[in-house]
Amino acid sequence: MRAAVFHGKDDIRLEDVPDPTCGPDEVLLAVHATGICGTDAHEFASGPHMPPLHDRHPFSGHRGPMILGHELTGVVREAGARVRGFASGDLVVTGAGISCGECGQCRRGRTNLCTRYYTIGLHRDGGLAQLCAVPAATCLHVAPYGLTADAATLAQPMSIAVHSMRRGRLQPDEHAVIVGAGGIGAFLTYAVTSVTDRVAVLDIDEERLRIATNLRAAHALRLGDGIDPAAAVADWALEPDVVYEVSGTRAGLETALSLLPPGGRLVLVGLQGEFVPMDLRRIALAELEVIGPSAHVCGADLPTALQLLAARDGSWDDVAPIALSLDDLVEEGLRPLAERRSTRIKTIVDPWAPTTRPTQMRHADA
Incomplete structure (x- = not known):
C-alpha cells in the first residue's frame, strides 16, 4: 500500500509498504479520509516526541519509522476472528485511543487515563495510508448517524x-x-x-x-x-x-x-x-x-460527537473544504499547520485520491 511514513523531524516520505495484518480483535480498514491536527504538525516540525522511532513502545510494541494519522474513517475490508458486529463493507470511524479495560482508571470509566493507553497514529501505524488496522473496540458504525464518510472523519476531533x-x-x-x-x-x-x-x-x-x-x-x-x-x-x-x-x-x-x-x-x-x-x-x-482535559473517553464522547456532527443543518465544508492527496500532505497540510499559516479550520487527507479533491460533507440522506 501507499503510505506517508514519518522518519523524524521534517522527514515524511511517501513509500510503498506492506499491507498491515489484522489481529483477532481488529478490523482492517480501507481508509477513506484522515484528519491531521496540530499534534501531527508538531511531530513533523520538531519530533519525534510521541512516535517510538528509536525505542520500542511498551504497550503498542512499535519501534521504527511510523505512519501518523489518528483521525480516520474507513470501510472494513477484513474483521478479526474474535470481532463481532462489524463486517466487510461497513463504514466505521475509530476513536484511535486504545485502553486496557482492566486498570483502575478503566474500571472507573476514565479510559483516556488508562495506565496502558496508547494511540493509533502516534504510538503505532495510523491512517495516513491506504489501509490501517485498528481495534474493533475503538470503532463505531457511521450509517446510523446519516453522515458521509468525510463528515465522519471529523468525529475524533x-x-x-x-x-x-x-x-x-x-x-x-x-x-x-x-x-x-x-x-x-x-x-x-x-x-x-x-x-x-x-x-x-x-x-x-x-x-x-x-x-x-x-x-x-x-x-x-x-x-x-x-x-x-x-x-x-x-x-x-x-x-x-x-x-x-x-x-x-x-x-x-x-x-x-x-x-x-x-x-x-x-x-x-x-x-x-x-x-x-x-x-x-x-x-x-x-x-x-x-x-485539564486529556484526549476523550471513546465510549462516552465518540457517540455524542457523531450525534453533534449529524445535528448541524447544512454542511461542514466551511470547516474542512478539501481533502488533500498524500502527495500534498507535507506542503499543503503539515507545513502550513506547523507554521501557523493554514487557512483551513480542519485539514483532511484522502490516501486514495490522485489529486486534492473537494470534500463531501452533506448528510448521506440529504
Missing part, C-alpha cells in the same frame, strides 16, 4: 471537544467563553452551544470568528489592536462561569485568566509549549478551578 466541554461541567444556565477558534476550538464552539446559548468566542482571525458565528456562537471578538476582552465580555452582560483556553499560547492563557471571575472554571484545552507561571494565590483566594 469533535469527541476531543465534547470531552473538554464536559470537563468544564457546563450547565444550560451558565455562560462560557472560548479563547481560540481554530481546529478543536471550532468543534468546541459547536459542542458548547449544544448546552448553552450564552457563548462568546475570541480569536485573532476574522474568518475563524465568522465560522464560529455559523457554529452558533452568540458573540465573537477579534483580539488585538488594543481591544480589552474583559470590557467586551462585560458589554455583552456575559460573566463567564467557564473559560475554555484552546489556543495553547501564553497570550491566550493570559486572556483566559483575565476573564475568570471568582468561582470560575478554566479548562486548559490547548497545550502550552513551555512553562507558564500562574498566580496560585489568586487561584486559591478566588476559588478558581483549573481543569
